[in-house]
Amino acid sequence: EADIYQTPRYLVIGTGKKITLECSQTMGHDKMYWYQQDPGMELHLIHYSYGVNSTEKGDLSSESTVSRIRTEHFPLTLESARPSHTSQYLCASSDPGGTGNTIYFGEGSWLTVV
Amino acid sequence: AQSVTQPDIHITVSEGASLELRCNYSYGATPYLFWYVQSPGQGLQLLLKYFSGDTLVQGIKGFEAEFKRSQSSFNLRKPSVHWSDAAEYFCAVGPGNTPLVFGKGTRLSVIA
Numbered sequence: 329e330a331d332i333y334q335t336p337r338y339l340v341i342g343t344g345k346k347i348t349l350e351c352s353q354t355m356g357h358d359k360m361y362w363y364q365q366d367p368g369m370e371l372h373l374i375h376y377s378y379g380v381n382s383t384e385k386g387d388l389s390s391e392s393t394v395s396r397i398r399t400e401h402f403p404l405t406l407e408s409a410r411p412s413h414t415s416q417y418l419c420a421s422s423d424p425g426g427t428g429n430t431i432y433f434g435e436g437s438w439l440t441v442v
Numbered sequence: 443a444q445s446v447t448q449p450d451i452h453i454t455v456s457e458g459a460s461l462e463l464r465c466n467y468s469y470g471a472t473p474y475l476f477w478y479v480q481s482p483g484q485g486l487q488l489l490l491k492y493f494s495g496d497t498l499v500q501g502i503k504g505f506e507a508e509f510k511r512s513q514s515s516f517n518l519r520k521p522s523v524h525w526s527d528a529a530e531y532f533c534a535v536g537p538g539n540t541p542l543v544f545g546k547g548t549r550l551s552v553i554a
Contacts, residue, residue, distance in 0.1 A: 334485075361541060370546040371486075371532070386541070418485055429474065429536045433485035 331355055334419050334434035341409055341441055349404045349437045351419030360402040361431065363418040364388060371418065377402055409441040444469040446535050446545035454551040455523050463518040463548050465533035475516040476534040476542065477507055486532060492516065503527070528552045 332353040341347055353360065362375040363386075373386030377396040391413070392406050402421075406413055419434040445468045455461055467473055474493050478486040490501025497509040507518045516533060530549050536542040 368530070368549065371544045373541055376541050420486075429540075429542060430476070430488065430491055431486075431534075431542055432488065433478075435485045436483070438483070 332419060332421055332432055332434040334417075334437045336437060337435060338438045339440070341439070343410055343441055345409050345441075347406045347409055347439070349417055349419075349439070351402045351404070351434060352400050353402075353421040353432075354400060355421060355432070356399065357421035357423065357432075358399065359422040359429070360396070361420040361422070362386075362392075362394060362402070362404050363420065364390065365416045365418060365436075367416070375404065409439075411441045414439060414441050444473070444535050444543050446533050446543055448531075448533055448545035448548050450548045451546070452549045452551065454553060457525050457552050457554055458522050461518075461520045461523045461527070461550070463531050463533075463550070465516045465518065465545060466514050467516060467533075467535040468514065469535055472511075473535045475507075475509060476536070477501065477505070477516075477518050478532045478534065478544075479503075480530040480532065480547075482529075489518070489531075523550075523552055525552045525554070 335350045358379045360377050363371040364374050365371050372388035374390040375394040377383045417437045420431045422429045422431045447466045476491045477489040480486045489505050490499050492499045492509045499507050505520050530547045532547045533545040534542040
């Protein structure tokens with residue numbers, strides 16, 4: 329089992345508010361990811377990091393930002409939330425190498441912007 | 443560029459019946475292949491993975507998958523489905539150095 333934790337699990341916030349979704353892993357994985365997923369739909373990679381001070385944008389354009397100051401921590405921030413940001417956000421991390429980049433997921437953070 | 447196709451959006455099977463979920467991939471070299479399962483409101487859980495060696499891979503919860511290079515497929519199977527298997531299933535492919543590419547998923551419903 330993977331040890332990757334996301335908080336909050338569920339959040340309802342008003343339009344224009346700033347929100348940070350927390351993600352931490354205790355496995356020492358260098359690679360971490362954020363995916364966005366609408367209910368019953370496919371996953372979209374929005375950000376990833378291959379190590380401290382490394383961040384890249386994913387396939388889906390996102391107004392969110394990420395930072396990677398510590399190996400175990402990969403928070404995602406929305407500076408000004410909008411209803412279009414309502415979605416599930418999944419954090420993940422992967423093995424450092426030699427195992428095909430197996431990805432392990434957190435439980436997800438459900439964000440509702442009203 | 444690599445891609446994954448899951449041709450079936452939604453499959454319904456009877457409890458106790460066998461199951462096969464299809465996955466086709468496009469990738470230039472020997473791929474790393476994965477199947478994940480997602481229960482409603484949850485994250486994704488790894489069912490099984492293929493890197494090399496035996497083309498029939500065993501996973502958790504009684505699932506298995508077979509890698510067929512000639513057909514570019516990695517289909518997931520289970521001989522007898524349980525009601526608790528109802529979930530969304532995602533196939534993924536990756537070269538190892540870049541993020542995995544996921545299929546759009548297949549929703550499995552199980553009826554009594």
